[in-house]
Amino acid sequence: MRRYFLLAASLALLLALLFVAWYEKLHPKPVPLTPTLTGQVEYCLTCHSDLAQISNSHPVQTFGCVLCHSGEPLALDANLAHSTMRGGSNPSDFSVVQASCGSDKCHSGTPESYSNHIQRATTSIQATYAGAIANIMFTFGVQPDLTARLGIFSVQVPGSTSGITALAAFDPAQETNPYVKAFGQNCLTCHLSAQPMPGSVYFRFTGCAACHTPTQSADRTSTQQLQSSQIHKLTTSISYTQCDTCHNRGNYDLRSITFTPRQDLPIDRLHDYYQPIAQFTSCEWMLDCVDCHTRTEAMGDGNLYSSKLDIQYIQCKTCHGTLTELPQTRPLTDPNDLAFRLALINPVVDLKLGDTILVTGKNEPLWNTCVLPDGIYQLVGKATGEVFPFKPVMGSACTQNGTDQTSAYCHTCHSVTR
Amino acid sequence: MRPNFFHHLHPPTIPARQARLRYTLAAGGLAVFLGLVLLVTGLLEMLYYIPTPIMASASIQTLTFLVPYGGLVRNLHFWSAQFLVIVSIVHLFRVILTGSYAPPRRLNYLLGMGLLVLAVLLDFTGYVLRWDEGIHWALVTGTNLVKSIPLLGPSLYTLLVGGALPGPATLIRFYGWHIFGLTLAAGILVAWHIFRVRRDGGIAVPPPAFRLDHIRITRYELVRREVLAMLLAAIGLLLLSTFAPAPLAPAITANFPRVETARAPWFFLWVQQMLKLGNPFFWGVVVPLAVLLLLSLIPYIFPIAARPELGRWFPRGNRIAQVVSVFVLLGVLVLTVLALMPAS
Amino acid sequence: MNKNPEITRRDFLKLASKAVLTAAGLLGLGGLFRFLDTQTEPSPQTDFDLGLPAKYPLGSRTVLADVPALLVHSLGGFSALSLVCTHLGCTVESQVDGFACPCHGSRFDLKGNVSRGPAGKPLNSLKTAITSDGNLHLYTS
Numbered sequence: 040m041r042r043y044f045l046l047a048a049s050l051a052l053l054l055a056l057l058f059v060a061w062y063e064k065l066h067p068k069p070v071p072l073t074p075t076l077t078g079q080v081e082y083c084l085t086c087h088s089d090l091a092q093i094s095n096s097h098p099v100q101t102f103g104c105v106l107c108h109s110g111e112p113l114a115l116d117a118n119l120a121h122s123t124m125r126g127g128s129n130p131s132d133f134s135v136v137q138a139s140c141g142s143d144k145c146h147s148g149t150p151e152s153y154s155n156h157i158q159r160a161t162t163s164i165q166a167t168y169a170g171a172i173a174n175i176m177f178t179f180g181v182q183p184d185l186t187a188r189l190g191i192f193s194v195q196v197p198g199s200t201s202g203i204t205a206l207a208a209f210d211p212a213q214e215t216n217p218y219v220k221a222f223g224q225n226c227l228t229c230h231l232s233a234q235p236m237p238g239s240v241y242f243r244f245t246g247c248a249a250c251h252t253p254t255q256s257a258d259r260t261s262t263q264q265l266q267s268s269q270i271h272k273l274t275t276s277i278s279y280t281q282c283d284t285c286h287n288r289g290n291y292d293l294r295s296i297t298f299t300p301r302q303d304l305p306i307d308r309l310h311d312y313y314q315p316i317a318q319f320t321s322c323e324w325m326l327d328c329v330d331c332h333t334r335t336e337a338m339g340d341g342n343l344y345s346s347k348l349d350i351q352y353i354q355c356k357t358c359h360g361t362l363t364e365l366p367q368t369r370p371l372t373d374p375n376d377l378a379f380r381l382a383l384i385n386p387v388v389d390l391k392l393g394d395t396i397l398v399t400g401k402n403e404p405l406w407n408t409c410v411l412p413d414g415i416y417q418l419v420g421k422a423t424g425e426v427f428p429f430k431p432v433m434g435s436a437c438t439q440n441g442t443d444q445t446s447a448y449c450h451t452c453h454s455v456t457r
Numbered sequence: 458m459r460p461n462f463f464h465h466l467h468p469p470t471i472p473a474r475q476a477r478l479r480y481t482l483a484a485g486g487l488a489v490f491l492g493l494v495l496l497v498t499g500l501l502e503m504l505y506y507i508p509t510p511i512m513a514s515a516s517i518q519t520l521t522f523l524v525p526y527g528g529l530v531r532n533l534h535f536w537s538a539q540f541l542v543i544v545s546i547v548h549l550f551r552v553i554l555t556g557s558y559a560p561p562r563r564l565n566y567l568l569g570m571g572l573l574v575l576a577v578l579l580d581f582t583g584y585v586l587r588w589d590e591g592i593h594w595a596l597v598t599g600t601n602l603v604k605s606i607p608l609l610g611p612s613l614y615t616l617l618v619g620g621a622l623p624g625p626a627t628l629i630r631f632y633g634w635h636i637f638g639l640t641l642a643a644g645i646l647v648a649w650h651i652f653r654v655r656r657d658g659g660i661a662v663p664p665p666a667f668r669l670d671h672i673r674i675t676r677y678e679l680v681r682r683e684v685l686a687m688l689l690a691a692i693g694l695l696l697l698s699t700f701a702p703a704p705l706a707p708a709i710t711a712n713f714p715r716v717e718t719a720r721a722p723w724f725f726l727w728v729q730q731m732l733k734l735g736n737p738f739f740w741g742v743v744v745p746l747a748v749l750l751l752l753s754l755i756p757y758i759f760p761i762a763a764r765p766e767l768g769r770w771f772p773r774g775n776r777i778a779q780v781v782s783v784f785v786l787l788g789v790l791v792l793t794v795l796a797l798m799p800a801s
Numbered sequence: 802m803n804k805n806p807e808i809t810r811r812d813f814l815k816l817a818s819k820a821v822l823t824a825a826g827l828l829g830l831g832g833l834f835r836f837l838d839t840q841t842e843p844s845p846q847t848d849f850d851l852g853l854p855a856k857y858p859l860g861s862r863t864v865l866a867d868v869p870a871l872l873v874h875s876l877g878g879f880s881a882l883s884l885v886c887t888h889l890g891c892t893v894e895s896q897v898d899g900f901a902c903p904c905h906g907s908r909f910d911l912k913g914n915v916s917r918g919p920a921g922k923p924l925n926s927l928k929t930a931i932t933s934d935g936n937l938h939l940y941t942s
Contacts, residue, residue, distance in 0.1 A: 045681060048688035055692045059529060059699050069523050082523070111707055113518035123707045195855055205858055594904050598889040605889075612838050620842035711867045719891060719903040733905040735919040737889050 069115060074103030081105045081112035083120070094273040096384055107139050131247035133161055133192075133232050140247065153377050155341060160231070160247065162196055163339030163350070168230035170346040172209050175226075178293065179218040187345035191230050196343050203343040221296035229285040238300075243284040248273075250337070253281045275329070275385045278422040279312055282328045287313050310457060320355075320446075320453040322429075327422040331358070333403045355449045357399050358408065358416070360431040362441055368410055369398045378404035387424045463680055468659050470673040475660045475768050476682070480555070483686045484548035488572075490687045491541040492647065494694065498534035499636065506586070508632040510625050513588035514708035521705060528702060529695075535703035536694055538580050542724055545573045546786075553755060553782045556762030556775040557661035563756040565653040568646055570753045575643045577724055582635035584722050588628055591706035594719035596623050598732075598741075605738040660768075667765040720796075727792035748785060755782060849939040854879070854931060864895050870927055870939060871895065881927040881939050882913045888920040900924065 070084040083104040092099050097107075105112045108130050114120040126132040130139035141147040141157055148154030164170050167190030176182040176189070190206035197204055211223020228236045231249050235241040243249050251273050289300040305311035312324040322331075329337070336351050344350055360366040371378055371394050381404070382390040388407055390396070395410040408418045411428070418427045432439070439448070474480070505524060507516040520527040549569065552558055558566040585596050600623060604614040619626025654660070662668065721729035731740040755778045762774030771779065808816075849868055857863055857879070863872045869884040869892045884893050884900065891904040899916060900909040908917035913924030928940040 045685055045688075048685050048692075051692050052688050052695075055695045059526075059695055062699055063526060063529070111518065113515055113522060114705075115522035116702075116705070119518075119705055119707070193858060193861060195858060197853075197855055205855075207858060207860060594891045597891055598904055601890040612834075615840060616834075616837045620840045620845075622845050624842050624845075626840070626842045729905065732889065733919055735921070737919075740919075741889070 067115070072099070072103055074099070074106065075101050077103055077106055079105070079112060082115060083110070083112070085115055086117070090269060090271050093271050097273065109138070126246070129244050129246060129248050131251075132245045133166065136161070136246050150341065153380070156247075156338065159335075159339045159341045162194055162341060162343055163231075163337075164344055164347045165337070166231040166339075167191055167194060167206055167343065168209075168227070169206055169344065171226070172222075173345050175219055175222045179216050181214070181216050181219055185345055187343065190343075191227070191232055194343065196341065199342040201342040201344050201349065203345065206343060218296055225296055225298060226291060235284065241284050241288065243281065250277055250281060251275070253277055254284070275381070276387070276422050277327065277329050279327045283312070286328075287317070289314065290316075309455070315457070318447075318450045318454045320450060321455055322427070324455065325425075326418070326420055326427070329421050330407065330418060333399055333401075333405075335401060335403055352400060354444050355446060356432070356444050358397055358405070358418070359429070360433055361444070362432055362437065362439060365431050365433055366416070367398050367400070368395050369402075369404065370395045376404065378406035381406045385421055387419045387421060458677070460676060464676045467676040467679050468655065470675055471659055471679060472662050472668070472768070473672040473674045474668070474670065475662055476674050476679065480768075480770070481660070482547060482551050484544050484551055486683050486686055487544045487690055488541060488548060489647070489651075490690055491537045491544060492643070494537040494691075495534060495541065496640075498530050498537065501530045502534060503636065508586065508628055510588055510628055510709065513586065513628060514706075517587060517589075517705065521702075529698055532698035532701070532703050533694055534583075536697050536701070538583060539723070540694075542573075542576050542580055545569075545576050549573060549752075550782065550786065553775075554779050555661070555770055556767060556772040556778075558756040559661070559761045559764070559767065559775075560756075562653075562657045562661065565650060565657060566756050567753060568650040568653060570749070572643060572646050572650060574749070575639055575646065579635060579639050579643065580724060581722065582631045582639065585631045586628070586635060587705070589706040589708050591704055592722075593709050595721050595725070596627070598721075598729075599725075600627070602737055602741040606742055607738070662768040663765045668768075718799075723793070726796035727789045730792040730796035748789075752782065752785060847940060847942045849941070851937040851939055853935065854937045857937070862895075865939070868927075868939060868941060870941070872929070872939065879929040879931075879937060881929050883925040883927050883941070885925070886920055887915075887922040887924065888918075893924070 067085050069082050070088060071080045071082055072084050073080045081103050084099075087104070104110070108124050110124040111120045111122065124130070125135040125139050130136070136157055137147060143149070143154075146154060146156040147158060160166060167187070169187035169190045172189050172191075173182070173185050173187040177185050182188060187203055187206060189209040191209060193206060193208040195205040209223070211220055211227075214220050214223065227233055228241070232245055234245070235243055242254055244252050244254070252270060253272065253274065254270060287301070289298055291298050301314040303310065303315050309324055313319055331353050332351075333353060336353060339350060356364075356366070358366055369378075371390065371392055374392060378396055379390055382388055388409070390406065390409075397405040397408040397410070397416065399405065405418075407421050408416060411417055415428050415430060418429065419425070420427070438452075502520065505516055505520040505527065507513060517531070521531055522528065552566065552569070581595075581599070585592050600614060600618050603617055604610045606613060615621075617627070617630065618624075619630050665671070720726070728741055728745055731744060734740055759778035759781065760775055762772035766772035766774050849865070851857070851865070851872065854874075857872055857874045859874050859876070861872075861874050864870075864884070865872055871882045871884055873880050873882070884895070885891075886893050886902040886904065886907055888902065888905055888907050891902050893900040893902045893907070893909065899911050900913070902908070902920070905919055906917070907915065907920035909920070909924055910916045913926070915921065915923055930938050930940070932938050
């Protein structure tokens with residue numbers, strides 16, 4: 040009996056080796072990718088080959104995955120591979136955005152090359168929340184005026200033309216005023232670094248992805264479903280629903296420092312866009328927010344401000360003109376015009392050299408508009424692709440007085456009844 | 458049959474009673490086998506490993522994930538190394554608890570202690586070669602412990618680290634020690650240790666008059682048993698290496714990631730626990746060396762088992778030594794368990 | 802047996818050879834020690850250029866990971882605390898009420914004083930200075 044031990048053990052060794060070989064075959068075959076921008080091989084596609092390319096401007100053959108996401112390029116064990124990813128699953132979170140999206144060749148270049156996105160976004164009102172904070176501090180007597188001194192994080196802009204060159208970090212724990220403390224607890228869920236409130240209607244990412252990685256309402260049944268569906272998209276074609284994850288969600292009560300969500304159950308775009316108390320014209324619900332609100336308005340101009348009123352400047356007259364002036368336009372004669380670059384990223388229009396587009400008071404191109412030969416103007420929805428022809432105010436039956444160009448004035452005649 | 462080279466390495470016959478598994482625990486033989494596995498898998502790893510701070514972790518990841526059976530080779534190397542340390546300790550305690558270190562085997566006992574120290578140092582230097590965040594603090598504290606030695610400390614530190622701080626020179630020196638310096642020393646000591654076993658009369662046995670029987674097994678039977686043990690150990694190693702991968706962490710970079718607690722490698726957890734008590738030189742150098750010294754001096758300072766008592770477990774003659782050594786082991790085990798518990 | 806206490810020539814020569822070889826061995830050991838006890842790496846950086854002081858506004862506490870140190874801008878100016886634990890050299894973690902070392906459990910308060918062992922000495926203070934080019938510099942030695 041004992042003389043067969045050796046044979047049995049040898050057979051067992053052979054079986055063990057065969058088992059090891061079979062087990063090795065179960066492992067997925069590594070899929071290499073050597074992006075042209077890095078020249079370093081990475082193996083993320085071994086497991087993530089079914090993930091959609093994030094955008095046409097960031098082709099995976101050029102960028103790869105590691106350039107933006109970091110992580111361990113050679114590891115095929117999920118925990119190790121993901122352990123050094125920047126910002127978890129969102130490398131555009133402002134805590135890591137400079138490393139992920141920065142560099143002067145990418146999104147932290149100069150204003151002249153139109154590539155200073157990070158510098159603008161991280162100092163914008165939506166990021167610093169300086170307006171809301173300054174308002175509360177002033178309202179409850181903690182600061183003497185509405186000039187912003189605090190932001191969500193401390194930030195410095197030495198050359199800021201607004202006069203505000205630095206904001207210190209707002210720390211609710213250090214504040215003694217009970218209203219300000221309550222504000223810190225209840226009202227800090229809608230700046231670009233904030234985790235949104237629980238609930239599918241509020242779900243969005245942080246950082247650049249808060250706006251540029253849209254979350255469809257169908258995905259928003261729960262955060263877990265959202266995360267498991269791996270939304271991997273960067274776009275400038277942003278629907279109003281994305282803005283509405285923070286805007287038009289309800290009301291804040293200053294006396295109790297609480298938020299009351301809107302209670303209505305909208306059935307269509309008209310009823311969904313704004314909460315029931317709002318007044319708006321037809322283009323303010325038929326178009327998307329991005330069709331009018333410009334890059335500078337949404338992402339700032341790189342200076343620090345105390346209020347959104349200091350950066351928002353688009354008015355009805357920008358597109359429609361007044362009784363005595365036509366809207367400002369610009370013929371596109373320079374092939375390097377910013378309008379062409381913006382149209383390339385979101386090709387809802389086919390802009391050509393020689394076309395004339397509308398421009399804002401700050402000379403920002405409204406690249407999705409154009410002037411048609413017969414004096415008609417046209418806007419194409421950036422998110423919907425719908426075509427909206429319109430006529431200027433000059434020569435129409437409009438009875439405006441000409442001096443008041445605020446939207447509230449136009450609403451008196453043009454507001455929509457829900 | 459004519460005996461071959463391996464048969465000739467063994468004595469013609471050995472007493473059957475002392476050849477039993479329940480006596481030797483196959484510990485010494487397993488240690489040799491594990492050492493051979495380490496040499497072979499180590500060589501295979503050398504064909505892929507790059508000993509620079511930038512490439513070390515990346516080359517290990519390449520070997521583990523992208524080379525066919527590379528992960529298996531690495532895991533075999535890792536588990537053989539950890540089991541070598543464990544098996545060496547088992548062998549040490551088998552020798553102490555059977556009183557087998559009695560003269561003329563006292564020198565061989567010291568050679569064995571030297572091999573234990575070399576096994577631990579090889580384990581530590583191999584661990585450092587990962588050059589990832591898992592080993593980062595062990596490297597810093599370990600080298601700083603050397604620096605804490607009065608007078609000689611700073612020179613010994615430079616000798617070990619090759620610079621003012623752990624860096625590329627440290628990695629290449631640890632690599633040199635691991636693949637050659639310590640391996641050469643271990644090879645010499647293994648040869649000498651096994652030679653001394655034969656020279657001292659083979660496995661410790663009582664004089665003929667005191668033996669319960671005179672049954673002996675031949676060198677052929679002995680080699681057969683060793684081959685069986687190696688096959689079973691190989692199967693165990695293969696299965697373990699397939700299902701339990703060796704640890705791997707991201708490479709050391711300038712911006713270190715946050716760690717809640719930094720853990721020493723398992724064989725130094727007892728030292729880490731003691732270091733929580735205060736002075737690094739005392740708790741990190743003096744006490745561990747004192748423990749080592751105590752264990753090494755067991756054949757010299759405690760009563761020895763009488764020759765008729767040899768060849769079996771727990772002889773009466775060296776009870777004190779047995780008790781002291783078990784206490785030391787329990788102490789180290791308790792410290793290890795304490796070190797693993799979450800911080801208060 | 803010759804009870805003469807003088808040493809035989811053979812034994813003397815043997816002793817002399819052994820003495821000479823020992824001396825040679827010691828010399829070799831000394832040379833080996835000098836061989837090993839050498840730094841080939843350049844000395845580590847001791848002067849860190851932190852950029853414009855405006856990057857670190859009043860009231861800020863900035864962790865500089867590559868030093869490692871904590872830069873504090875208080876009413877008295879700039880000061881810096883080394884984040885190297887004084888016990889065995891691990892980098893301490895910045896926490897709400899001070900610093901914690903992940904290796905053996907040492908705790909320091911916000912000023913760097915030891916609040917719990919096994920470390921015995923407080924965290925080192927590091928010198929800062931603004932140089933002629935207007936940049937803030939940190940010195941680790």
